[in-house]
Amino acid sequence: MDQEFKDGKDFPLFLDNNDPLGHFRQRFYLKKGTIYMSGNSLGLASIDAVEAMLNLIEKWKDEGIKIWNVDENKYLLYSSNLAKLMASVVGADPDEIAVTDSTTVNIHQGVSTFYKPTADKYKILVDDKNFPTDRYAIDSQVRLKGYEPKDAVKIVKCKGRFFDEDDFIEAMTPDVALILLPTVYYRSAQVLDMKKISDAAKERNIMIGWDLSHAVGAIEIDLKSLDIDFAIWCTYKYLNGGPGSSAGIYINRKHFHMLPGLAGWYGNKSESQFKLLQDFDHRKDANGWQLGTPHILSMAGLEGSLKLFNEAGLKNIRKKSLHITGYMMFLVDAKLTKYGFAIGNPREDEKRGGHVCLEHDESYRISLALKARGVVPDFRDPNVIRFAPIAFYTSYEEVYRIVEILLDIVKNESYKEISQKRNLVV
Template sequence: MLSREFKDGLAFAQEMDQQDVLRPIRDRFYQIPGEMYMDGNSLGLCSKDAEESLISMLEIWKNEGIKLWNHPKHFRYTDVIAKLTAPLLNADPLEIVTVGSTTSNIHQCLATFYHPTEKKYKILVDDLNFPSDRYAVDSMVMLKGLKVEDAVKVVCSRDGRTLSEDDIIEAMTDDVALVHLPSVLYRSSQLVDMEKVSKAARERGIIIGWDLCHSVGSVPHDFKAIEPDYAVWCTYKYLSAGPGAVAGMYINKKYFSTRPGLAGWWGNKDETQFQLSHTFEHQQDATGWQVGSPHFFSMAPLAGSLKIYEEVGMEKIRAKSLHITAYLMYLIDTRLSQYGYSVGNPREDDRRGGHVSLEHDDAYRICIALKNNRIIPDFREPNVIRLAPVALYNSYEEVYQLVNVLEKIAANKEYENFSSARALVV
């Protein structure tokens, strides 16, 4: 394990960079000239690997036109991605499909797994998840002719930052049909104990699904132990597949013979898909849950990016991520607490994801001041500056410089030069 005996000062940060086994990988990502990027938890940086993979897909289209479908590798291109994604989840590649967006995949999973009965009809959610998940849950409940107030049960956070696994389990009453939760909370970076919560759901005959947007590519998962029923994730954050890139979905193999809730021709069995029959016979693996044609031009950069993951492995990524974020927290504690900054994420390694949730009463204006200093963070209401030193491409020296700038902004009250009126995208 990497030493947690941190010191202040540039020389220490540079020494850490010299010892960093992932240091050479940084050069495969395009850094934005003159900028320090701390926002890989929102939109990952572009790698040369992703770029080459996208360009080579363009060449295939240019040179082969529709003939590209005749190649089995392209006809089932999602399998290429699934094979590369499987080690990140410790899942069978057949349980993974690369398709849609996180939100459309939630709709697909709810349409497949949510079958309310008179006695068992509630969906259990939390009050800290990303709103899109809640919109999907509410709309599915309404589609079933139920009232949101009645059929959506919300577990509330006790501190506004984190969820208690015991509270979630206690809320799994007999009337709950399905639980939908985040693995890592987008604001506070809490890593929820998925194994404990999933086991409790299974024991009670409740379907459980996870939103992995903030953990995939940053935290290793063991789906053989967690055994969720379904999971969804995006690929544009830590996985660096590009803005709006195609998302991922996991369907536990025990459901392969279950009819997908939302059917489409690309989910039909390979052997009969092009017979174009009006009777849907779904492919008996996760690809049966596809609806329309695959998104080649965002799968291609994802394939490039995932090859980096294959080369490096999640173990080294998680080790550096925990270490570099611990270093950031050390600097916050020792240098910044006097200016009203505090760490809002859990401190324990097994309870935190890949970003640091830095809280400050003037967080919004501090984010603008950071951008003015050419550092890219992001802001989340009401008082959180999310900072993600990403294992694959951020350096310890950047973290050190980031803290210097955070200190300067607070000490000189630089943020007072900016308005707190919210911009369209924050």
């Protein structure tokens, strides 16, 4: 699909008919009359994910406590079983991945494990545009070590619309002990050059972790070749694991000997776990960073949804994602910029993630007008509407229709009929 984009309502139909991933759309629960654009916040349910969830419920009904041991301890070892399905999605060995807890808990886990401040090297390097939970976790972790965030948290400020990787490298002074950055920015969709930043950190003997939440399932990631220290990610966005599905954590195998910053009995070696001894016998793989009993009701969706990723392949998913978001940007440029819209994400393929970021002074009211017309985008203060055409289930025809709806809303100024008063959740 390397042809130039064209305007007109036949062109998206042509693209849909020639979409090698088009058949996956039938595996998702799509709502009639709705165009779903929020798969970067909460991915849609697939038949496969729901089947895995129902299967788990049946096992619970039938087996009670024996559920842990059915199918060769499938649910007792659910984290490792799901890690096998997750491995190709993040480019790591299965034993370097645990599917456990929430993203925020895993940030605490990663930071508390790898942040070993000394008198001369005690700062954590972050940026000023990441999703705030990362910052809250880091501030609290430095406080736990007896430092004040205003001294020990070093913030790289975004100088323009996007970050320049060299600004992070310049900030890697000898007093920096650890870095935590997002791979893809949740608002601008900028993709940072993980290799450039990670290599620079390694050269300076600085530990580095990445938050892959907006990258995983959208762009290709090869943690093995990056050789970073740790990574964490959400599974309910592009991975379609379901609301609040358990998160992922990657621990580079060279660190398996370390003790987790936060320990719990599920991080104990399986052989001795049920001996319930008082001394922690640390399991020497990423599952040694689990805490308590796995939240299997929050993990089952992933068993189904990750199968789809292995079937489709990340390379093909990224290819379609770049193409369909490219098509959306083409239509925006052609039809909407004259009505005050601007594209807020980078233009270069290697620098943009899975969503299109549209800016407009009236974004809030326009996003509500879109909702009234059956489109589900999301709004981010102060002026951004995010659209995530998802490789698995968004059609080119839907993208075409959204741009037509937007055009109608701004041409007729129908958003002006909507109150400016903000809802609590947008």
